[in-house]
Amino acid sequence: MDKIGDNASQKRFHEFLNKLGPRPSNTFRFFERINETYSVHGKDQCDVIANIVFKSVAAVKVLGAFADEAKPKNSYYFLTLTRKQFEDAARQLLLVKNYRLEVYVMKNKNQSEWEIEYSGSPGNLIQFEDILFLNKEGFVGCGMLSIRFQRTGVENKMGIAFIDMNEYEFQVAEFVDDDFFAELESVLVCLAPKECLVPSLDGEYYSKINQILERNGILVTLLDKKDSSSKVWKSDLIQDLRHVLKFEKGQKEDPNSLPEIAMELSMNALYSGIKYMQITSDADNNERFKMTKLNFEKFIHLDSAAISAMNLLPKPGTSVHSPSYRWQSILGVLNHCRTQQGQRLMTQWVKQPLRDINTITVRHDIVQCLLEEPGVLKDLSEDTMKKFPDILVLIKKLVRKRFNLQDLFRIYQSILRGKKLFETLTSLNNATVKSVLCNSLESTLTDLGKLKSMVEEVIDFSGIDRHEYLIKDSYNETLLILNNKMRKILEKMDKLHDLAADDIGLEKGAVMKLDYTSQHGYHFRIPLKHDSMLRKSKNYQTISAIKGGVRFTNERLKELSEKFKLNRDEYKIQQNSIVDEIVKIAIGYHGLLSSYNNDIAQIDCLVAFAVAAQNAPIPYVRPKMSAEDVKPRNISLKGLRHPCIELQENVTFIANDANFKKDESHMYIITGPNMGGKSTYIKSVGIAVLMAHIGSFVPATEASISMVDSIMCRVGSSDSISKGLSTFMVEMIESASIIRSATENSLVIIDELGRGTSTYEGGGIAWSIAEHLAKNVRCFSLFATHFFETTNLAVTEPTVKNFHVAAIANEKNFTLLYEIRPKPMEQSFGIHVAKLVKFPQSVVQTADKVFNEFDEQNKIETEDDSKILKKIENSLDKMVMENLEVGDIQSILDEINKDIKKSDGHYKKMLSSKNV
Template sequence: MEGKSIVSRQEPVLHLDTNARRNFIKFHNKLGEKPNSTVRFFDQTDCYTVHGNGDCEQVAKIVYKSTAYVHLLLPDDKKETLQYVAMSKSNFDLAVRELLLVRNLRVEVYVKRSFDWHLEYSGSPGNLLQFEDILFSNKEVLVGNSIIALQLKVEAGTKRRVGVAAVEQNDCTFQLLEFVDDDFFTELEATVVLLGPKECLLPSAEGEYAAVKALLERNGVMITVPKKESVANRNDLLQDLNRLLRFAKGQQEDANGLKELQLQLASEALRVAIKYLDLVNDAGNLGHYELKQLDLKRFVHLDAAAVAALNIMPKPGTHPSMPSYRWQSILGVLDHCRTPQGHRLMAQWVKQPLRSCEILNDRHNIVQCLLESPHTLDMLSLDYLKRIPDILMLTKKLMRRKATLQDLFRIYQVILRTPKILQLLIELDNSTVQSVLCAPFKSFLEDLTGLKQMVEQVVDFEAIEKGEYLVKGSFDSRLMELQQTMAELYKKMERLQSKCNEELELDGKLLKLENVAKLGYHFRITLKDDSVLRKNKNYRIVDVIKGGVRFTSDKLEGYADEFASCRTRYEEQQQSIVEEIIQVAVGYAAPLTSLNNELAQLDCLVSFANAARSAPTPYVRPKMLPEGAGQLQLDDVRHPCLELQEHVSFIANSVEFKKDKCNMFIITGPNMGGKSTYIRSVGTAVLMAHVGAFVPCSLATISMVDSILGRVGASDNIIKGLSTFMVEMIETSGIIRTATDKSLVIIDELGRGTSTYEGCGIAWSIAEHLAKQTKCFTLFATHFHEITKLAETLSTVKNCHMAAVADADNFTLLYQVRPGVMEKSFGIQVARLANFPEHVVQNAQEVYNEFEDEHADKQNQTDKDLLDKIQVAIEQLSTAGNNTEINVEDLTTLVAQFAKDIKQLDSDYFKSVLSTTEA
């Protein structure tokens, strides 16, 4: 075996003899090709390996940040070689987390049993069950674990009926919906944005499903086509649901009567998802799932382009602890949450802006109340909420019978702390806080009274103070006997401690009696007292650490061994009791889940308040008007991400839309002048208001919208085989199909990537359609100055521009929105700002001047030709005027041609004369 680099200390060595190497290479070759979306690991007992070029490079970069750790596995004959990367168990865990949670790839792990390799376990972004211990053990779960399944039925014409089943394994929920979609699957894309699935199950990736597959891949969702079954039986679904669903008290435990199952396509999709995830064979799932019908009309429609345009979500792999997290995305701006469940819910809220005026007013009322009570806000954020653990994960451990007494005690602590949170909220004396937060908290706490009492009866709180989690001895006679024995042994060790202190003539505070795993009970003194200890032969040193010297004696060692033996018997005896306790605690899963959700909601609302007051300029409460009210006014609107960046002094601008008076702004101005930032600021403020947050303005009046649609930025999508222009057209076609008069649309630089005239024509056509037919609120930033002429024919279209000042030597961007059209382009000045070499800039200016002169010459020649024609027309009209026998139709034709020629002449005078005449 040879390597291509020096092995680092972190990198384990792969020990295989000649025969083992040959056999492994042979087995690996037998596996054959695999999809690029799958990474295979092999458990080599003392380390893990990956093999093959693609897997090796990817994992080496994740684990070692370098491909220098890719080695070659060589048999003696060196005929067949195989690349590999070896890693420790901790690095394997790191790689699996990255691959499943960040890169959305599938992972397989092979283990050797009885001389043969077997696929031991596998996982995918939507099916993490077999990797939960690796992914979430002692770690906060900040991401959802959602998977969807689709079924498609072609209806008349180009219509498609789509059935969707979504499974959220963290929250134990099934959501079903069905809808009729167009051939572009506009509603399906909105559903994918709304649910944010990691993986989608499709019956096929071809035929009718090819377009669906393309859409899902565009949105970063992994595609899985499960193996086809010989017989698909609806009764299988009913049997599975009867075991998985949590039925209400008094409700008949039969899924057959549930109205949600009337959605036949969605029900079939759910059957496939349950089977793929193997939910029924996990005892922790039984009796805990809830079935809902999802109503898309509850939420503001967002497409993937709008999510990208508004920077709603952070880049994959970004963690809230990272310094850049706060200003990279809208989620980062708003997410000041203190709990893992709060982080998860906030990520859900920003992707699911609401169309319910009532719920939004409740959220705004609570945020305002918290801002008016800064002391309460600080207490909740800095003290109470940050002490709340992830109840959802603790509840899942209960349901899977993997919980310990420590887990149960952590749940108990939440039940103890929640009344203090409740008391703080009651003292706010606010009716919305009372109905939305206090009342549910009271109800769930009452439901958890029995669990609280059971923990107090069973758990030994004195032992917890010593760092041990034990059942009270009084709970069982055998435990009581063992506990008394351990108490007597502990007293004997304390007497030895006093005796040792006297013998070594030490201050009693410096001699510690400690218990450490593997060593058991022992004494410890500081390093500076080491010399005193070494002179006394009654004691022997067992360990030296930074914190001091650990030592023991024959008697102490005897007591410690006896204590450890009793402790082992005590733990064995209490294990059966703990299992019974956990079994009872599982019955409280429903109120614990509800309490978790309520605390997550509170955390998000507290986070909104913190985001509002901590901004460079505090946010204000938006005044929300019903849908169709036809008003959108944002005074001094700022971009929340940009203003958080260091060394940025943000220049605020305003916007005002009013139905039938102004529904479109066409914005011109130089590159880097702030057009994109301005239109994004407006879209962002409207989104923030619809999730219940305050907005970065000095005043905000917002009519609720049914959709926020965006087309901002231009970039190729090489992986998907789409050009800049094609991406642009796909996104814009979605806007045209979806937008209504209640929508907000932001479009930036539409029409690039094709010829100037075609681009301008497409941009004009779309702008005119949105202004005349759709009549939605639209911000349309463009470099095609021709489009500004729309304002001359449509009274609801207004022109504005980003101001800039330029002279022979200087060019200054003012970042201010001013009415009217920007008459001049400043591309060459921007190039100079970007530090282009001066000779390049000069050359650009010369070429520009040549084109301008050429255009002017052509225009002058055109004008000369037109003037000649006009002169002839005037003479014809003069002659016709003196001819009393001329036909009226011929005269009309001459006048029409004369007017047409005049209009083609680039003359403000003639234009004004004609417009006055026509008026």
């Protein structure tokens, strides 16, 4: 059995675990051991982490002190991790699986007392930044959302505060929401928080809020009631803001002067967020944050149903290097970004499609310009943009004072590359590129010029080839003395190099080299094929003999190398105080570097849009956009394709058209067999509209789009039972949100509504929702359904148009054409589809037989129903024309009831089910 310490210490540790209490289900606990190892305890969490790190639970062991027990307790199981394995597990748990982490260290050597050293959660990664990001590319957002809710009369007032630790920003907003909290869900999609702080208060509405958060995959953290109801929270908040806010030049340096302070609910939420994240306890946060008011009207309304229905984002944990990443989501299709900052911004843009036609036009102009200059586009995508580091990571290290000369040099390199980028963009000679990209980039680079000059003044560039980042000796007298000593030592080693080359009989420099590594210091190196010549002399000791050559030294070279190392180490000690001063100066450029980072990200995203448009199987086209208030409104898409499906191997996509026009064609009702392409078609329309609003070109041969205020979806029938919701309940929640929120400027996409209940009820629900959208809302809608009765809506509503997905069927063959054609589908192809997917012949024959029986019965029932309806119609006419008394009317109704009971129609079944 594997052990952690002796049996006595194990038992003491287990006593501590018992005293610590049960582990919350959403929290993982790690215990830091000696030699940078970590242990995890409890079979439940050990199994999760073992699968993350080892892809197997075989590594999970049982504590030796309890190994003899017949059934070891859950807490007796343990897992030991190296530092790297712990870091890998932490990344997965925090960034992908949305868990909280606690790391404990020993207070005494006998393992009886431990304390939390640091902790983190998906929205509060501050204490894990070193582990997760600072030595890795790929920094991700760690925004925390805090919510306050107030019920006033019939209104739900929401106050939110979003704490963005990447941009050092407090974003606040207040808004009125409905009982389904549709606006809140749109906010969650827009901001994409990993974690949300909610007061631990009882009540129906707080329960609904928590359900929405969990449904969107957001970790819910309940605050203590005392934290939510503190009477002095406002005065405490003002004190906190005085420490952490950075005021603009000329702005009154008083939090009370900010207009956002009047937003009471939002400020209460912000206070909780600041306390929970302990922002004021970290001096590095002083005078870093700005406060802004969020304006969600700038973006199209999207909810989680729309994100899922249109496959906007890849599945959690999907790597950008995965072969399937490119075609699994719209983000994958568009994300040809070459920088980490670009990839982060692209994710944000996909979730925040714009409603500002001017900004959209600017993006389209720039993408078009890049496509018209394929040579420049290739240079930008395949060379220039790839060389930019993740400046946000460097900014984080700078602010945290973990910045070194190598980081400073990387920023210097990025400034030089920025100048090349500016020259490339300027060469496009495009007015929009110049005003939007070049002017901003030029201004930022000019302001960063002093930082560039400082780097050139202080860094010794000659040492960088040896991967040594040193201050120039001319910068300080002590450094100059030490550098002269090192120079003299190098001269002596060079002479020693001459002597050794003559001694061994090999040419200096070309064959025999004086080499340096951090592990071996200075040494000689010759090709492996000359090893025999080296062995002739006893004056040298071989260090290693590998494919790259034979490394060797002698006593004098070892002595000189050691002296050089001592002088160099002293040089680094002396320069540390200088580096500290340089870091203080560089911190002053924090804001400019952040702006520069944003400039690079924006350029990278626009280049990515152009690459996506260019690389598509059929190049994307620029959409002609018109503002929401421009009449007549239309969405016209010719040769429309689904951008994900057309990228899949061995797929030849069949394009279709869509043509919506105000007061002529508002709604498409689409019928046809499963697998025929109904869902793909309606999603393609929504995706094209969304891509246009992001600023991307669209997968079509021609596109004209009136801007929309929201894209609302009810697609698919996947269960959410794990979150306590059935398929039908999810349908009803999403449909209710559409009915309440859709406006005449919305785009609504509904697929297979009503399948989670009986045929009659499902058909009734589908009809009523379609009718409401067509008659009352009058927005552009796509409605795919198997309830053929819904197609009759086109008879009474001229703006409703029927379409079907084409198929050809006969006794032997069934062929799906994937074309959208006018008119409703004339027959059902369910059994043909069963044959297509190779159902067993006996099953198909039984289905065919039962279908024919049902069809015949339905004809009989329909005939009886027609007779009953005719009699009811005549009776109603008689009641109206003859002005009958109540008793006479009751007699007629009784007679109709008897006729229904004698019939074999649907109405008899309905009466029987209700015991009438």
